[in-house]
Amino acid sequence: MNINLTIIGQIIAFFFFVVFCMKYVWPPITAALEERKKKIAEGLDAADRAERDLLAAKEQAEADMQDSKEQSAAIIEQANKRASQIVDEAKEAATAEAERIKLAAQADIEQEVNRAKETLRTQVAVLAIAGAEKILEASVDEAAHAKLVDKLAAEL
Amino acid sequence: MATELMTSKSYISHHLTNLTFGKLPEGTTRYDGTIVGDGGVWTFAHSSATVNEAATMGFWAINVDTMFWSIALGILFLWLFRKVAVNATSGVPGKMQNFVESIVDFVEDNVNSIFSHKNALIAPLALTIFVWVFLMNLMDLVPVDWIPYIASQMGIPYMKVVPSTDINATLGMALAVFALIIYYSIKMKGVGGFMAELSLQPLGKWLLPFNLFLEIVGLIAKPISLALRLFGNMYAGEMVFILIALLPFWAQWVLSVPWAIFHILIITLQAFIFMVLTIVYLAMAHEEH
Numbered sequence: 001m002n003i004n005l006t007i008i009g010q011i012i013a014f015f016f017f018v019v020f021c022m023k024y025v026w027p028p029i030t031a032a033l034e035e036r037k038k039k040i041a042e043g044l045d046a047a048d049r050a051e052r053d054l055l056a057a058k059e060q061a062e063a064d065m066q067d068s069k070e071q072s073a074a075i076i077e078q079a080n081k082r083a084s085q086i087v088d089e090a091k092e093a094a095t096a097e098a099e100r101i102k103l104a105a106q107a108d109i110e111q112e113v114n115r116a117k118e119t120l121r122t123q124v125a126v127l128a129i130a131g132a133e134k135i136l137e138a139s140v141d142e143a144a145h146a147k148l149v150d151k152l153a154a155e156l
Numbered sequence: 157m158a159t160e161l162m163t164s165k166s167y168i169s170h171h172l173t174n175l176t177f178g179k180l181p182e183g184t185t186r187y188d189g190t191i192v193g194d195g196g197v198w199t200f201a202h203s204s205a206t207v208n209e210a211a212t213m214g215f216w217a218i219n220v221d222t223m224f225w226s227i228a229l230g231i232l233f234l235w236l237f238r239k240v241a242v243n244a245t246s247g248v249p250g251k252m253q254n255f256v257e258s259i260v261d262f263v264e265d266n267v268n269s270i271f272s273h274k275n276a277l278i279a280p281l282a283l284t285i286f287v288w289v290f291l292m293n294l295m296d297l298v299p300v301d302w303i304p305y306i307a308s309q310m311g312i313p314y315m316k317v318v319p320s321t322d323i324n325a326t327l328g329m330a331l332a333v334f335a336l337i338i339y340y341s342i343k344m345k346g347v348g349g350f351m352a353e354l355s356l357q358p359l360g361k362w363l364l365p366f367n368l369f370l371e372i373v374g375l376i377a378k379p380i381s382l383a384l385r386l387f388g389n390m391y392a393g394e395m396v397f398i399l400i401a402l403l404p405f406w407a408q409w410v411l412s413v414p415w416a417i418f419h420i421l422i423i424t425l426q427a428f429i430f431m432v433l434t435i436v437y438l439a440m441a442h443e444e445h
Contacts, residue, residue: 002176002211002213002214002217003215003323003327004210004213004214004216004324005178005215005218006174006219006324006328007324007327007331009328010222010223010226010324010325010327010328011328011329013223014284014329014332017230017284018277018280018284020234020238021234021237021281022277022281024238024241025234025237025238025280025283026241026260026280026283028241029237029241029257030264032244032245032246033246035246039246039247
């Protein structure tokens with residue numbers, strides 16, 4: 001309980017502690033705190049910005065989506081149109097081809113018929129002659145009766 | 157009964173005596189009855205019921221235990237905080253950094269809310285006061301007999317481990333704060349301004365002597381109250397711990413545990429009050445009236 005030199009010692013110790021604290025302890029810690037504060041503020045700022053960017057990007061994406069939808073719809077429509085066009089064309093071509101084949105077939109048939117008729121005609125002439133030969137049992141002048149036979153064949 | 161009373165009394169006074177080193181003047185009767193020879197002697201003070209050697213040594217003596225513990229605790233504080241300061245990162249802080257930062261933040265908040273001027277000294281000063289006083293007070297929670305017992309085994313007769321129960325320690329700090337009050341008063345207002353503040357209010361220039369008396373009393377009351385508040389609280393708290401330690405060992409904890417828990421509040425509060433009042437006084441020193 002006696003006041004003595006300790007009081008001076010305490011003042012000196014106090015002085016050194018305060019100076020040390022002021023020079024080597026306080027500034028680095030508060031600097032770190034300040035820097036962290038700044039970092040956090042920047043981080044929040046960046047987050048805000050990112051959110052805004054995200055919103056814009058979403059909008060952009062939606063617009064793009066809309067665009068591409070329209071585009072694809074147009075393409076599909078075009079394709080449909082083209083497809084029906086192709087089908088029509090194919091139909092037309094097929095019809096024409098069918099017509100052509102039909103005509104060719106008809107011509108063939110006609111030709112065949114004519115040929116058959118011709119063959120028949122000649123064979124009928126021969127048959128008639130042979131028949132007549134048998135019937136008449138006589139020799140018939142082929143040349144004399146050729147006109148008759150031809151007339152008969154023409155009638156067939 | 158008488159001897160028991162005597163031992164209790166000596167136990168208490170032993171625990172409340174500082175380890176004082178100083179010079180005993182020639183012709184002093186020592187505690188063991190010997191007489192100091194020619195030229196006096198430098199020694200540790202011993203006290204008995206009849207002799208108070210520490211008082212005989214007068215001002216030129218030093219309380220070794222107070223100085224040792226206060227400087228050790230101050231170095232502990234600075235070492236701890238310096239370690240954190242060196243490795244301080246603005247990224248994710250570790251546990252220790254978090255702890256230190258919360259204290260620094262707390263002190264800075266208090267300084268900013270009380271002290272509106274720009275002064276790079278105030279915040280580190282407040283931090284030093286808060287943590288240092290807190291650590292000195294914290295020694296109060298070390299069971300009262302442990303360190304003195306170890307010291308006595310090592311041949312050290314007295315050991316008072318709580319520096320803030322020594323009026324020298326608290327008054328030393330308070331006087332340092334007082335010096336800062338005077339310094340900043342004069343720096344901010346000039347000698348004339350400071351004198352005017354001391355003499356021309358609250359009652360105007362016609363009652364100058366009265367004003368001067370009032371203001372000087374008010375000024376001097378600042379360090380005195382600062383020192384005595386801390387000292388008184390800690391001394392009383394220590395005294396209660398010592399009294400509890402006199403109880404039979406099986407009954408002690410009934411009182412010592414609640415008192416220790418309550419004392420945690422007191423030591424923190426006293427450190428906080430010392431810090432806040434320092435800031436307030438220095439803020440007042442900066443302000444023009």
